[in-house]
Amino acid sequence: MERRKIVILGAGHVGTHCASSLMFRGFAEEIILMDQDEKKAESQALDLDDMGSCLPYKVTIRAGGYEELQDAQILVNAIGRSRRPGETRLDLFEDSMERLKDVIPKIKNSGFHGILISITNPADVVGECLRRKLGMDRFRCFSTGTSLDSLRIQRILEEKTGYDRNSIKAFCMGEHGDSQMVPLSHVSIGGKPFALLQKEHPDTLGKITLEELQEEVRQAGMTVIEGKGSTEFGIGIALCEIVGAIFHDQKRIWPLSVSLNGEFGQENVAAGVPAVIGKNGIEEIFELDLDEKEKQEFDHSCEVIRGYLKKAENLLEISCE
Template sequence: MGRPKITVVGAGNVGGTVAQRLAEKNAYDVVLVDIVPGIPQGKALDITQAGPVCGYSTRVVGTNGYDETAGSSIAVITSGIPRKPGMSRDELLATNAKIVKTVVRELVSRSPNIILILVTNPLDAMVHVARQVSGLPKSRVLGMAGVLDTARLRSFVAEELNVPGTEVQAMVLGGHGDTMVPLVRQTTVTGKPITDRLAPDRLAALIKRTQDGGAEIVGLLKTGSAFYAPSASAVDMVEAIMNDQKRVVPCAMLCEGEYGLKDVIVGVPVTLGRSGGESIVEYDLTAEERTALQASADAVRDLCAVVDRLLTA
C-alpha cells in the first residue's frame, strides 16, 4: 500500500506552507496544484530538496492540472484571491465562489471519496459553495477557521499569563471574523477557568484582539495576510482526520438543528475522524452565547444568499 494522498489547491503562502508541513509529517504523498505555470512545480521541488535535511522522504508533486490528484483522501483548498483595493465585497465573493466551484468539480470527479477542507475566504460561504457543487455529505465538506481563531486566542492568553500556549484550552465558534463567539466557560489555563486568572476587561481585550487577528497581521505585513498559523491549523485538521483521532475541534460544518441552527454552515465543535466531521458536539451555551451564535449564523446566511445570487447571475 502506498501512502495516502493529500492534495493542496493553491500554491500561495498558505498552500505552499500547508504542503511543506504535510511533507514534514513523512506520512503522505502530497500534490500541490496551482494555475500559474512553474509555481507549484518549483515549490514542490524545493520542499522535496529539504527532505534529506529534515528527515522526510515525502513524494511532493507540483502540477497545473488535476489528474495527479486522483485518489486523494483529503484536499485542502486555499485557492482564491485576496481583496484588492477598490474591489467590492460582492466582487471578491463572486470571484472566489467561481474559483471554488471549478476546483471542487475537478477534485470530486477524480476522487469521489475525498474530504474537502476549505480555507478560502469568506470561509463559511465557500463551504456552502463547495457543498452545493460537490454533492458530498456534510461530513466531508468542512471549513478551517475555528482552529485558527482558537489558536489565536490561546496564544494571546498564554502571552498575557506567561504560560505555554499548549496549557491554554479554548473553543471559538461562529463565523470567521468579527462575529466569532469565544466560549469563555470552556476556556481554561492549566485546567483552571480563565475567569480565575484574568480580569473581565483584560479577557474582553484579548477576545477583541482575536476577532481582529487576521486584520492585525494584514496591517503589519501590508502586502499579504497570515499563513503560518492558518496552514498549521489546516494541517491539524488533516492529521485529526487521517489518524482517526476523534478529536473535537471547532470547524465550519452544516448545522441541521444543532444549537437551534437549521441549514446554515457555521463554526461549531466537530468530532474529526476518518470519515471527516463525524458529529457536532453540543455544549451548553449561555443565553448570551446562543444569541451571539445565532447572529453569526444570520450573517453567514446573508452572505450565502448573495453568493447564490451571484452564481446564478
Template sequence: MKKKVGIIGLGHVGAHVAYSLIIQGIPNELVLVDPKEGKVASETQDLRDALMYCPHTVTITPGTYADLGDCDVIVNCIGDITLCATGNRLDEMNYTAAQVKSYAKKVKASGFKGYIVNITNPCDVITDLLAKEIGLPKGHIFGTGTGLDTSRLVSQLSQQTGVAHQSISAYMIGEHGASQMAAWSCVSFGGVPLSVLEKTDARFAFDKPELQKKAIGGGWVTYSGKGCTEYGICSTAARMVRCILNDEKRIMPASFALDGEYGEHDVFVGVPCLIGKNGVERVLELPLTEAEKADFHRCCDDVRKNIATAATIPAAE
C-alpha cells in the first residue's frame, strides 16, 4: 500500500518532521518542498544518508507543489522562527498568512485530495486559512493545535506525581497560544478523577494556575535556549500522520473547525478529536464546568479576531 507524505517547509520543524517520519517508517514515500531549492537538496541528501541505519525503507525525493497531488498527507510547516522571538506566535501571522495564500492555490492545482496536518503558526488561524483556500471536505484539514501544549501539561503532571505520561488523561484546549486553557475538571489518572485523588494524596495537589502557565509557556523555555522547537512538535505531527495512514482511531487534541460542539461554530481551535483514515472523524466534547465553558468561549472569540485579521493580509508575491 502506498503511503505518500509531502512536507512543505524544511526549517527546524519541517526537517525534524521528515526525520521523525522516516525513523518510524510511517510513510513509504516522502516528498520535500521548500521555496529554497538548496535547502530541499541538502535535506534530501541528509535524510537519504540516514536510511541505511533506519529500520524501514523510505523513498525520499525533492519536489515542487505540483508533485504533491498524489500525496496521502501533507504536513504544512512553512514559517520564520525568528519572528517568534517576542514570545507571541501571532507575530508570525503577517509572514505565514501571506506565504500560505501564495502557495495554497498551487497545492489545489496539483489535484491534491488527501489530508493536511498544519503546524504553521498561528496554528488555528493558518489551519482555517488552508481550509478556505484549498476547500477539501470536512475532516481533511486540521492542525496540531494544542496537541503539543497537552503534552507539556501531561509532562508537568507526570513529574510531580511519578505517574507515567501514558496513564494520564488531560487536555489543553482552545487557542494554540496565550489564551488556551487546561480542562482541569476532566483530568484523570488511570480513570480516577483528579478531584478524587487530590483529596487524599499530596502528590496530586497541584498549583493549577502555575502548571497551566508552564504548559502555555513551555515552548518559550525551549526557544530561549536553542532558538527553535523541534522534538515535541515533530513527534506530535508524526503521530497525527500515523493515525491517518494506519487508521488508528486515536483520540488526541487537534485544531479543528467546530460545528456546534461546545456551543461554537466556524472556528478552528484545539479540542480532543478522533483521528483515523478519514482525518478528524469526530470531535469529542469534554464535560466542562460552567467557568471552563466561559473561558473556552473567550478563547474562541480571540481566535476569531485573529482569523479576521489574517483575511486582510495579501498573498506574498
C-alpha cells in the first residue's frame, strides 16, 4: 500500500493547524513541515509529534527540506504572513509575490509531481501564479479559494435560520476576498430552495437579504483577525476535507479556485467555483446556471482577480494570456 505523504510549506498558524487537522483525521501516514525558519519547523513538528501519542492513527511528522517533495503526493502551500487588522487579502499581494520568487524554483527543481494545493493569500492569484510558473495541469494545482467562505456562509445561515448547518447547501464563488459572491439561487435547506423558504416564512427568513449575507461572510475573517491575530482552525479543517476527498476518491463537490478555460464564460483567470474532487485532484468543474445578477457579480469578481494576475505577470515573468 502506498504511503500517503504530505508536505506543508509554511510552519506558521495555518500550516501547523493544517497538519494537526490531518493528524486528527488520519489522512496521511507522513507529514513534513517546511519553513524558511528551520528551527521553527522542527519545533512545531516536535510539538505535533507529542500530540500524536494520544491519537488513534500512526502518523510520522517531522521537519524537512525540498528534497521531500520528490515522493510526496500532495504539497500544501501555506507560506506568508497573516493579514493585519484593516487589510484585505489583496494587500498581501506584493509580499506573497516576493515569497513565490524564492520557492517556485525550489519546487520546480525538486522533482515534485503530485497535487499542489495553495492557501497563501491572495489565494486565487497565488494559486494561479504557481500553476503557470510551474507549468502544472490546472486540475492538479489550485487553491482553497472560497472553501472557507463557504463554511462561513453555512454557519451564518444556521445562525439566522435556526436550521442545522449540515442541512444547508450554500457556497461562495469568485475571489476569496471582498468581491466574492453568494449564488443565492443555488442555496437550499433540506432540499428546499432558500427563495421558496423565504416566501413561506416572510416574517423571519423573508427578511434575510443577500447583501446582508455577503457582507457578513466578507467580514468574518477580519472579525477573527481583529480578535486573535489570524485565522487557522477553519482553513485547517477545510484543507483537511480537500485532502480527504483526494485520498478517498470521494468525487465530492467543493468550492475551489481553479483556472477557468471557458467555464462560467471565463478564461485566463482562476476563481472559486464548485469542483468535483477525486484521486486525481479536480476531476470536473461543476457548472451552474447563474441568474443575470449573479453572473454580473461573478464576472466582476473575476475581473478583480485578473487585474492582479496582470500585475503578477511582470513580477514573476509569467504569461497571463
